[in-house]
Amino acid sequence: MAKGKTILVLGGGVGGLVTASRLRNKLPRRHRIVLIEREAQFIFQPSLLWLIVGQRSSEQISRPLSVLERKGIELVRGNIDHIDPENRTVRVGESSMLPTTWSLLSVRILRLRQSLVLLRQDTTSIA
Numbered sequence: 598m599a600k601g602k603t604i605l606v607l608g609g610g611v612g613g614l615v616t617a618s619r620l621r622n623k624l625p626r627r628h629r630i631v632l633i634e635r636e637a638q639f640i641f642q643p644s645l646l647w648l649i650v651g652q653r654s655s656e657q658i659s660r661p662l663s664v665l666e667r668k669g670i671e672l673v674r675g676n677i678d679h680i681d682p683e684n685r686t687v688r689v690g691e692s693s694m695l696p697t698t699w700s701l702l703s704v705r706i707l708r709l710r711q712s713l714v715l716l717r718q719d720t721t722s723i724a
């Protein structure tokens with residue numbers, strides 16, 4: 598059997614969650630799907646409008662990201678500080694270095710813009 602790959606999904610907004618879930622559904626369990634997110638809760642942003650006018654509570658528009666673990670998606674809580682495409686590592690916080698086969702960027706911050714290089718095509722099949 599082929600060796601498992603590690604796929605890091607950077608950012609647990611709606612883009613990251615959908616990406617991680619779709620990959621988990623499609624890939625055999627020998628491949629790790631790891632989602633990195635600094636917040637503990639996912640907030641459905643469009644519903645913030647209802648929160649402001651008092652028609653929703655914060656509990657109604659958010660969910661703990663920890664539920665992902667039950668679906669076979671590993672969760673790493675922390676700030677993504679650095680992405681090293683050459684060595685294929687992502688640094689989370691001060692010391693934690695995560696090796697990756699692929700990284701999928703799903704954060705909307707300009708500071709990490711240079712890391713889009715990680716999205717380059719890789720010809721190896723992981724199915």
Ligand SMILES: Cc1cc2nc3c(=O)[nH]c(=O)nc-3n(C[C@H](O)[C@H](O)[C@H](O)COP(=O)(O)OP(=O)(O)OC[C@H]3O[C@@H](n4cnc5c(N)ncnc54)[C@H](O)[C@@H]3O)c2cc1C
Pocket residue numbers: 607608609610611612613633634635636641642643644645646675676677678703704705706
């Ligand atoms: C009030 C409001 C109403 C909206 N209404 C609509 C609508 O009706 N229809 C529509 O299509 N869209 C709507 N949007 C926009 C929609 O919510 C966004 O387009 C969508 O949330 C973007 O998702 P994303 O996953 O790309 O980014 P984000 O939701 O920004 O997710 C990025 C995630 O990455 C994490 N992150 C960022 N940097 C780091 C880091 N360095 N380390 C670790 N984690 C990090 C963040 O915490 C975040 O969870 C609305 C937005 C708002 C605010």
